[in-house]
Amino acid sequence: MRTRPLKVALLGCGVVGSEVARIMTTHADDLTARIGAPVELAGIAVRRPEKVRAGIPAELITTDATALVKRGDIDVVIEVIGGIEPARGLITTAFEHGASVVSANKALVAADGAALHAAAEKHSADLYYEAAVAGAIPLVRPLRESLAGDKVNRVLGIVNGTTNFILDKMDTTGAGYSEALDEATALGYAEADPTADVEGFDAAAKAAILAGIAFHTRVTMDDVHREGLTEVTAADIASAKRMGCTVKLLAICERAADGASVTARVHPAMIPLTHPLASVREAYNAVFVEAEAAGQLMFYGPGAGGSPTASAVLGDLVAVCRNKLAGATGPGESAYTALPVSPMGEVVTRYHISLDVADKPGVLAQVATVFAEHGVSIDTVRQQGKGGGTSHSNVVESGGEADLVVVTHRATDAALSSTVGALRELDTVRGVVSIMRVEGE
Structure with a gap:
């Protein structure tokens, strides 16, 4: 087993960061056994150094995150500060100085993942971010x-x-x-x-x-x-x-x-x-x-939460450290299909539409005609008068107001949008109360 420890810089010591530091300390022997080398927490960058952080040595705390990732002896940087900047610049700097990165930063990965992966590949480093999606769930x-x-x-x-x-x-x-x-x-x-x-x-x-x-x-x-x-x-x-x-x-x-x-x-x-x-x-x-x-x-x-997210961070840390010891890197970006992302208007699903309508003869026929004209097929209709009476076919003829609920068969979002626009123009439709998609069928 290698005796020189792998050095880790932690950026952020909030709910997640403090839990990462705690587990790295309390489970140091287990992490060493699983990785094949000791892991040493070499520094923690924070914004408020005066804050009391139980169990964390004061000498590890710094406000100079850039100097920490530039040290040259850091093997892995864990980034849990969130946001776009300064996280992006710090991660890029870490790659440039030979460190791999474990991040929980969903906003940054979602916005700039391609550039980050390219920077990691350029410097033969890893970029892992299991904790960015769904906490502790391996996904x-x-x-x-x-x-x-x-x-x-x-x-x-x-x-x-x-x-x-x-x-x-x-x-x-x-x-x-x-x-x-x-x-x-x-x-x-x-x-x-x-x-x-x-x-x-x-x-x-x-x-x-x-x-x-x-x-x-x-x-x-x-x-x-x-x-x-x-x-x-x-x-x-x-x-x-x-x-x-x-x-x-x-x-x-x-x-x-x-x-x-x-x-x-x-x-x-x-x-x-x-x-x-x-x-x-x-x-x-x-x-x-x-x-x-x-x-x-x-x-x-x-x-x-702190513990679940820290679990995902530490899982990535073990994987990245193993790669470091093997002189290899794990999977990077895979974007070979280069598929276009279709607009929402092309999505096909079912819809649940609630309408506030005049409670009089002919309303249901008018509404059904609008759906047919825009190519949206109706599955079921439920009507309830404001007084509470319910019908599944014809609008109650009370001369007052009614709630009309229409559930459609599958249609494009664009077709549904044009249907709703036309419904709003009907004199007998007082308002479109809600529109909700129906999924999972």
């Missing part, structure tokens, strides 16, 4: 290594624990969005500013990474259609229940049927209660992978 490595000989056609997943917690509470308690968000914040699942989670930015970054790996093509966050869950109402949840469904914020990456393009999107969707993802509760994550030879695979577990 990146299975996609780019275990399924490297297979053809992945679809990746469908819940990749944000905060939004899953919110939707789960809305489903199980009948709470509205604001109430469920307040509970998520009180329990520490949601940040003080939850925008990245509830507006889908976090999930979109993860979708870009997953699509790129699964389909061997370059997909950035700008390629991902994104919708958050702030418009999901208790009425949407109740309507889903009547259909035998639940609502989840899904990241969906698909290869076109002809194999000539891919799509990547994040949005709320109704999924049947019989689908494996429907049973994912609280703040857990789960990803459903459909491959040609392997069939259907599901990966499930905690998708965030």
Whole structure:
């Protein structure tokens, strides 16, 4: 066994970084045995050196991250500071000075993964980022290594624990969005500013990474259609229940049927209660992978938090250190297919549309005509008068107002959008209350 330790620089010592440092210290002997050489934490770059960090020697703390990665004796840099800069510059500098990099930075990898991989390859270094997607769940490595000989056609997943917690509470308690968000914040699942989670930015970054790996093509966050869950109402949840469904914020990456393009999107969707993802509760994550030879695979577990994310970081650290000892590098970017990313308008799925309509004769016929004119076939119609009466065929003729729910067969997003635009022009349609896609069938 090699006796000279592999030196590690840690950038960031927050929730994840402090847990990485703790595990590296408490499990040092196990890590040495698994890697084949000792691993030494050589320095930790932070922004607030005055903060008390229990169990971390003060002499390891520095505010000069650039000097730390430039030292020349650093074998691996672990980056858990997040954001685009200074993370990007520090990672590039690390490569230039002979270090490999382990990162948990989903935003950076999703935005600039191709350039980072190119820099790593240029300097014969590794870039690993298992922790950037779905926390402790092994997902990146299975996609780019275990399924490297297979053809992945679809990746469908819940990749944000905060939004899953919110939707789960809305489903199980009948709470509205604001109430469920307040509970998520009180329990520490949601940040003080939850925008990245509830507006889908976090999930979109993860979708870009997953699509790129699964389909061997370059997909950035700008390629991902994104919708958050702030418009999901208790009425949407109740309507889903009547259909035998639940609502989840899904990241969906698909290869076109002809194999000539891919799509990547994040949005709320109704999924049947019989689908494996429907049973994912609280703040857990789960990803459903459909491959040609392997069939259907599901990966499930905690998708965030200090310990789960640190577990993924340390798994990458072991792999990268082993590569260092072997004088080799692991898998880099695989983008040989160079498939185009199709716009959202070409996506084909089913839809659940809720309309506020005048409760009088002929309304249903007018609505059905609009759908037919735009090539969108109706599967079912459910109407409920504001007084509570329900019909599955004809609008109740009370002269008041009614809620009309239409569920379509599969159609393109563009066709559905043009249909909704035409519905808004009808005098008998007082408003389009909600539109939600139906997936997983």
